[in-house]
Amino acid sequence: MAEHNTIGKWGEDVAARYLAEKGYTITHRDWHPGPSPRDIDIVAITPDGTTCVFVEVKTRKDDIIMSPEDAVNYKKMKAIGLAANSFVKQYQVVLDLRFDIISIIGDGIKVKSIKQITDAFNPLLL
Numbered sequence: 001m002a003e004h005n006t007i008g009k010w011g012e013d014v015a016a017r018y019l020a021e022k023g024y025t026i027t028h029r030d031w032h033p034g035p036s037p038r039d040i041d042i043v044a045i046t047p048d049g050t051t052c053v054f055v056e057v058k059t060r061k062d063d064i065i066m067s068p069e070d071a072v073n074y075k076k077m078k079a080i081g082l083a084a085n086s087f088v089k090q091y092q093v094v095l096d097l098r099f100d101i102i103s104i105i106g107d108g109i110k111v112k113s114i115k116q117i118t119d120a121f122n123p124l125l126l
């Protein structure tokens with residue numbers, strides 16, 4: 001596995017633990033709508049049970065050039081929105097929906113920083 005894939009997988013594990021510690025229920029990880037290349041890193045339910053959260057995790061070793069969350073561009077947001085639409089239809093989700101980004105800086109062993117950007121974007125407004 002390429003180093004960036006290893007760091008990315010590690011970041012998704014860190015993000016899932018972070019959300020679980022905050023009381024979220026993780027329902028899916030690395031969810032794909034069929035054979036589509038689109039994916040959702042984490043699908044979780046808020047601690048109060050009212051909102052389904054689609055989480056994009058971005059992990060980098062540092063933020064010298066750009067912060068991890070800045071890598072979630074228009075194209076990525078659109079792809080997440082399309083995947084989320086498939087998810088909602090497949091599982092007949094009736095909860096509120098939210099799109100978050102979790103930004104992680106770390107080396108694959110130690111987390112230097114972790115930031116959850118709640119309601120980071122709305123794919124319907126793109």
